[in-house]
Amino acid sequence: MAALTLPGGRAWARSAVVWLLPSTLFGRLAVLLIVAVLASHVLALSLMWELRPAPPHQGGPGSEGPPRAWADRSAPVAPGAVPSPAAQMPPAAEQSGRGGPGPRPGPPSLRQVLDAPLSLQLGLLLDICVRLAVLIAAAWWAARWLAQPIHRLASAAQELGRNLDRPPLPEDGPTECRDASRVFNQMQERLRQQLADRDGFVAAVSHDLRTPLTRLRLRAESLADPQDQQRFGRDIAEMDAMITATLDYLRGVAHAEPLALVDVGALVHSLADDHQDMGHDVTVQGHTAPLPVQAGALRRCLDNLVGNAVRYGGAAELALHDGPEHLRITVRDHGPGLPEAELARVMAPFYRVEASRNRDSGGVGLGLTIAQDIARRHGGLLRLSNAPAGGLLAEVLLPRSPGAGPGG
Numbered sequence: 001m002a003a004l005t006l007p008g009g010r011a012w013a014r015s016a017v018v019w020l021l022p023s024t025l026f027g028r029l030a031v032l033l034i035v036a037v038l039a040s041h042v043l044a045l046s047l048m049w050e051l052r053p054a055p056p057h058q059g060g061p062g063s064e065g066p067p068r069a070w071a072d073r074s075a076p077v078a079p080g081a082v083p084s085p086a087a088q089m090p091p092a093a094e095q096s097g098r099g100g101p102g103p104r105p106g107p108p109s110l111r112q113v114l115d116a117p118l119s120l121q122l123g124l125l126l127d128i129c130v131r132l133a134v135l136i137a138a139a140w141w142a143a144r145w146l147a148q149p150i151h152r153l154a155s156a157a158q159e160l161g162r163n164l165d166r167p168p169l170p171e172d173g174p175t176e177c178r179d180a181s182r183v184f185n186q187m188q189e190r191l192r193q194q195l196a197d198r199d200g201f202v203a204a205v206s207h208d209l210r211t212p213l214t215r216l217r218l219r220a221e222s223l224a225d226p227q228d229q230q231r232f233g234r235d236i237a238e239m240d241a242m243i244t245a246t247l248d249y250l251r252g253v254a255h256a257e258p259l260a261l262v263d264v265g266a267l268v269h270s271l272a273d274d275h276q277d278m279g280h281d282v283t284v285q286g287h288t289a290p291l292p293v294q295a296g297a298l299r300r301c302l303d304n305l306v307g308n309a310v311r312y313g314g315a316a317e318l319a320l321h322d323g324p325e326h327l328r329i330t331v332r333d334h335g336p337g338l339p340e341a342e343l344a345r346v347m348a349p350f351y352r353v354e355a356s357r358n359r360d361s362g363g364v365g366l367g368l369t370i371a372q373d374i375a376r377r378h379g380g381l382l383r384l385s386n387a388p389a390g391g392l393l394a395e396v397l398l399p400r401s402p403g404a405g406p407g408g
Contacts, residue, residue, distance in 0.1 A: 028174060029142060036138030040131040149177040153184060162294075162377060163258055164192055202250045209243050245366040249349075249373075259292045264327065264398075267295060268318055271302055280310045286320030288327055291398060293378060298398075301374035301382075302329065304367040305394045309333035313391055326380070329396040337386040346384065347372045371396075 152169065159166050168188065169181040213236055220232035265288045275282040302318075309316035313333025321328040338346060345351055350365040368382070371394075375382040380398040387393040 029146070032138060032142050032145075036135055039138075040134035043134060044127045044130040149173055149180070153180060156184060158379075160188060160191075162379070164188070164195065198250065202247055206243070206247050210240075213240055213243070245370075249366050249370050257294045257296055259294060261290045262293050262295045262298070264288050264291050264293065264298070264329075265320055267299055268302065268320060268329065271299055271306065272318060275306055275310065275316070280306075281315035282306060282310070282318065283316075284318045284320070286322070288320045288322040291327055291400060293398065294374070297374045297377065301371040301396065302331065304371045305331040305396070308367055309335075309392070309394075312336070323400075325400055327398045327400065329398070331394045331396075332387055332391055334391040337390060337392050338384070340386070343384045343386075347382070 156166070156169050166188075168185040171178045171181045171185070173181075216232070217236050220229055220236060223229045223232065265286075269284055272282045272284045306316045306318070309331055310333075313335030315334060317330075317332045319330045319332075321330070347368045348365075349369045352365045368384075372382040375396050375398070378398050380396065383395040383397065385393050385395070
């Protein structure tokens with residue numbers, strides 16, 4: 001006979017179990033402990049019953065029927081006859097071995113346990129081991145059960161740093177977990193709204209700032225003195241570059257592209273080819289396996305590092321060092337390097353080393369900031385150091401597993 005299955009029966013059963021469970025962590029943990037204790041008792045008693053010794057055979061070989069004392073009490077007494085002592089003894093007194101009622105024996109002492117037969121000692125040890133095993137298994141399962149919402153929240157928080165448009169957390173489970181998921185989803189929505197507002201602000205600022213720059217450029221072109229035109233043109237170009245870099249930085253934070261499996265080696269070689277087409281001395285060494293990255297953001301990060309190397313060192317040497325836990329991309333130049341005190345501060349927004357503050361080579365001070373932000377969005381880091389043979393060495397460390405920190 002075919003089994004009758006109801007559509008949605010599994011979902012209905014799961015809903016029923018969720019409805020019957022308490023709504024708080026305390027209630028669920030209490031239910032789990034009660035069930036574990038009862039299960040340990042049932043399992044221990046079942047094993048003791050199965051392993052109990054056989055009862056001794058009373059009455060001798062070939063003897064049938066009840067014991068003699070029971071027979072004496074059950075036999076009828078003739079009128080005027082005196083009943084036997086066994087018939088006068090109460091059942092409880094007979095079982096206790098005394099002639100009359102007395103206190104019931106208490107739990108055995110340690111000496112009695114040690115002097116008991118080996119079979120009883122093994123049975124007691126088995127009972128204790130079974131109960132401990134059941135309670136330890138229940139504690140292990142309870143730890144996984146209670147930690148599951150915490151792991152889910154931690155994973156969602158890590159993913160939120162890379163993708164603000166991730167699906168919201170399901171608001172289910174105990175009351176405490178539902179409250180935490182609800183607060184997390186509200187925080188995600190507020191962050192998304194704030195970045196959307198900032199995106200609109202960036203678009204408005206981009207239009208409002210470029211309009212006066214266009215007017216200044218037209219007025220500079222109408223100046224009679226060519227040298228004045230050149231000076232005004234450089235100032236306007238520097239302001240335009242600073243505005244462009246700032247707006248691009250803000251747009252990059254607001255619009256984080258999703259992760260995709262990318263051939264980073266091909267991306268780096270393509271970037272080097274583009275710089276070589278512009279006449280820059282850029283070389284690449286090494287190979288790497290595909291990696292989940294934001295392709296556009298990573299290309300921009302490396303382009304900023306290569307641009308700095310070409311600007312201050314005249315050439316850029318890129319190297320790929322693949323590992324089991326992370327990918328290391330190095331960009332080295334042969335320029336003057338940086339003072340040790342400036343290695344950390346140079347990645348601050350709009351910070352430029354004093355020697356680079358000239359109109360010919362100095363940037364606006366956002367290239368390294370953008371590169372560092374992109375590396376952090378990948379769960380990695382950007383590290384600057386002076387190469388032993390001279391020049392600046394920039395290292396980008398990217399983890400192979402999304403959400404895992406970079407290796408040393």
